[in-house]
Structure formats: structure tokens, C-alpha cells
Amino acid sequence: MKQAGRWLLFAAALSVLPSTALAQKPGGKPSKPPAGAAGGATGGAAAAGGGEAVDLDSDQPPKDQPKTDTPPADTGGGGGICEIDPSACPKTADLKTEAKKEVKAEVYAVQQNPVLKYHRFEVRPFWGVTMNDQFVSHPGPGLDMNFYITNVLAIGINGNFYSGLNVDSDFNFQNRRATRVAVPLTEYSWAAALNFTYVPIYGKFAGFGSFIFSYDIYATGGVGAISTRPIAVIDPDNRTFDFKPKVAFNLGLGLRIFLTKWLAANIEVRDYIYPEKLEQLTIASGPLGKPNDPTSPSNPNTWYADSVTITNNIQMNVGLSIFIPFSFDYRLVK
């Protein structure tokens, strides 16, 4: 039991020491440590030497440093090399000349790219909204998947889903009712494309002077297909259109704001360019109910316009970029 009491005393001493060292007042000016009882980094040195604390930040040598009558090896700053080989000892005049030389230190504006994308997958779910169609908007979810071949170049696929989400605007109806002019409308079902992405711009921002985040701006482009069909507004009683895929090219520009090394908020504007067959603005004058009659309004061949219209569907896509794997290593140390 006596042994246990000693252990308790020893452990109690252990518990008191660190708590005392940290028990300084927050924000208060640290008091000058007494000899032999200094805290922090100087504590160990003082304890080891058993004397006065050594201030590591001080320019002055410790008081108890032994004095010596031996002068420094040389005044030219050569140190030991001057003793071994006096011919190799740099002269004072040489040092002054060297010091006057202009140093062209290469300092990069962005010292180290905070997010490396090399050989990482980017998965980017997004929500798209139409920017250039005041008649029918085509909102919908989408997914981008890219693989970064280099840190700035990626290849990937992109898909949009619109089916059931197209919105024929109220403005459209009011315009038709007022002017007796129908505007041919189109709705989308899906779109898919193979894309290349290039990241020419990246940088960093300081937010409120207290935190830093990085961003990049990328350009993307590709080719794929978009499935569309006209909305029957000229002759809705007889015309029923099916979705048909068309070749679509896309070009876009996007901004990624990195929240972590693997997660980024993303906004991009992308233009899908494709040839559209719009609804025929006139109704065939033949008899109804004869789909094989080339003059019948029931013949699907009379439903489409004669010419193809190149259509631009400009979308703003807002989403999140998730980079996989989540972490990466720098090739060089920071």
C-alpha cells in the first residue's frame, strides 16, 4: 500500500507539471520566466543546464558561454576551407562583388497548384437551365465525367436529361393568342456527348482576408447527340411527333471553385448546337385520316418544315465537381 502511495505521488506530480505549463492567461503578456523554471521551449534547456534560461530568439550569446582568445579563422567568411586550402578562400572583395549581382529569383504567382487533377476522375452532377429560349425552357439534371490526362487536359462524357421537364412558357401562349402567330417550339428528351476539357486559367482568392480558396476556368467542347421533337402548336389535333436524335456539337466555358482538394462548386455556360427540323407552319389541305396521302394533314411527312434550322441551346449548368481519388501527392516538396 505504501508503494501505491508513492506511485500516486509520482503520478500526481506528473499531472501537475504539464497543466501548470499551459496555465497562462489567454491573450496576456507572458511573464518573464524565473531562473530554472522557464516554460515552453526554453524550459528544457534551463532544466538540462540547471541554470539561467536560454532565449533562442535573442541575438546575444548566453552569459555563461566560455570566452576564448582565439580569433575567428579568417575575416573573409571562409571558415574552415581557408585553413585547409588558402587559395580556395574567397576574398572579402569577391563577396562584395557577388552581393551586388542582381539575383533573378523565379517566383511563381501561384506557387503550387493547390489542386492537382492529373490522372484523376471528375464526376460532376449538375442542374442545367436554359439561357436563350424564352419560349420553352429545358431545365434538367446532367452528369459530366472526365478523366484528366494531364493536369490541364481531360477527356470525358457528358449527359443531360430533359424528358418531362420542358416548360412551355406562359409568354408563349399569350403571344400566340394576341398576335395569331404561332412560333414553332421544340422540346428535348436527352443529350450525350464526348468532350475534351482544357484548363488554361487557375488562381486563388482570399476571402475577407481570412481564408484562401482556389479556382480554375476551363473551356470544353465536344460532339454527341441530342434527342428532340417539335411541340405541336400549329395543328395539335393531327400532329404527334416522336423524339429523334440529332448530331450536336457543344462548346462551353466553366468556373470551378474548390472547396476542398476533391470537391468544387461549379458553374458553366455551354452551347449545344444542332440541326433542328421544326414544325411545318402550314397545314396540308388534303383529306384527313389518310396518312399515306402526301396532301393529307395526317401524313407525317407534311408535319415538318422543309428546311433545317441550326439551333443553339445555351445552358447554364450549376453543380458540384467530385475528384476521385480524393487525395493526391505532389511530385516535388512545397
Place this chain on the structure above:
Amino acid sequence: MRFVTALAATLCALGTTAALEKTANAQEILLTGPLKGQPPARNLRLYREGRFEIAPAMSFGVLDEYRHMFIAGLRLQYNFTDWLGIGLWGGYGFSGTTDLTDQINDKSPRNNLTAVNVNHGPGNTKADFGAQVAQLQWVVAPQVTVTPFRGKLALFQKVFVDTEAYIFGGFALVGLQERGNCGNAGDVNGTACNTPASFALQSRLAPTGTFGLGLTFFLADFINLGVEYRALPFSWNRGGFDSRGGGSNLDFPDQKITSDDRTFKFNQMFTVSVGFMLGGRKTSD
């Protein structure tokens, strides 16, 4: 047994130590050494603090229906600090007709069915539809700008530009021309809305709010390029149509042009500007 007792006592004491340390660590970190009390960034170029900015700007409307909207304007701004400024944005609006307007002008029949809604001459002869659609004439918007984000942009790792991102919001007065009221006694465009005279445009002042965000790229201490997005939402009768005011829910035409026919539009535009900073640029400590 002794060993067990000693071990228990030691563990008990270490537990107490851990508990005490947790308590002791719950104080503020006292930063010492050369970083103590230092700002997060030194010698920061303060492009805005105490400086006045004059920025000629050009705005382009997005999703315009009957007229492509353009505003040639100016932004004046005084910056109290590097992140807070007040200013005035305004401009003169001009426009061109959209393809929709041109098509309506070409294809819309002038007859009794469209007499209230489509501009026509005597005897339902054709008249310019573009003359009846509304147009924005001028805008003045006092606004507050907050610039929380400062940074730099590397282009191809060769060109580096100091960049800032800002948000702004304010009150806006919009001067516009839209089809005047008609159909009621005393209306400026007459009591009948099917006459050619009823399609005349009248000036109106529309108070609203405006807000947006933008990027500024500083090419030098005194000059910058800006790109911004601005929303300017308000209700107006863009086509000059009688589309509301009738029926139990006012969703049907009533053969009159009134304020009921104005519909809400989230007017949007992009602006590019060139800013000139007056006064010397400061540098932070």
C-alpha cells in the same frame, strides 16, 4: 497485487493528467514568435481603398423577347475601404427588334381578331409591330458594392492579373416606354384599344431593385476590366398586348390596356466595363 495496485494508481493519475490537460488546452492559443500579431498578408495592393472609380460600361440583355436591350452607361464608385464602396450605375438604353418581333410584324394578320393587340393603320392596314413593343430608355441605380474576394489569375501560367470578385445591390429607377393605357375614360391612349392611336408608347418610371455580381481584372494600378451579371426585375407590358384584366382571376383579355397587363420579367444583362481609378493606390502594411 502490489503491481496491480501501482498500475491502477498510475493509470488513475494519468487519467487525471489527461483530464487536466483537456481543461488546460481549452484556452486561446497564444501566438508567439515573429508571427505574433502579424496581418495575414503584407504589402497587399489596395486598389480601391480611398479611391474613386469611373467605369464606362456596356450592357447586353439576356433572354429578351421583343427587343434586344443594350445600355451604354457609366459606373461611378467611391471606395471607403478595399472591400466596401458606394456608387451609381446608370445608362442610356437603346435596342433593336428581335427575330420574333420581325416575324410577328410580317405574319400577324391585321383584322378584328388582332385589332386590340397588333399595331395597324386605318382599315386594318399593316403598321409596324416594332413600334408598339416596350423599350427601356434609361436606368439610374445607386448601389452598394462589397468586394469580399481578392486574388490573382494565372493565364497559361504566363500572364498574371490581380482579380477581385464582388457583389452589389441597390435601388434602381428605370425609365421606359410602353404602350399607354386605353379602354377607360380618361386614358392617355383613348377609350378604344383597337384604334391606331391606342398603340402609341408612353413614358413610365418603374422603381425596382437591382443586384448582381462581377469580376474585376486589374491591368495596372489605374485601369481595370470588368465583367458583371446584373438582374433588374420588374413588371412591364413588353409586347403591348391585352393579356390580362378580364375574368374572375384577371387572367383573360378585357379589351383594355392597363397595369394589369404588365407581367413580371426577371430582366438580366451582362456588362463589360473599363474602370479608371483616380487617386494613388495604397499598399497595406
